[in-house]
Amino acid sequence: MTIDDDRPQPPAPQHVVGQDLSRLSVVDLRERLDLLRAEIGRIEETLRLKDDVRSAADSLFKF
Numbered sequence: 649m650t651i652d653d654d655r656p657q658p659p660a661p662q663h664v665v666g667q668d669l670s671r672l673s674v675v676d677l678r679e680r681l682d683l684l685r686a687e688i689g690r691i692e693e694t695l696r697l698k699d700d701v702r703s704a705a706d707s708l709f710k711f
Contacts, residue, residue, distance in 0.1 A: 663680050672680070 662683055669677065669680075
């Protein structure tokens, strides 16, 4: 027994890219689709913020 055996295990991911979807119900598939759409939105927002910071830095350091 190692010291890590007492630590709680992290929850399994709700979706794994490439996993077999054939056993999931229509409800489960729709929930996953909603989850993935929300994640895409979160990624797009983060990209927008990073682009804004980069644009500001580029204009600040432009000679």
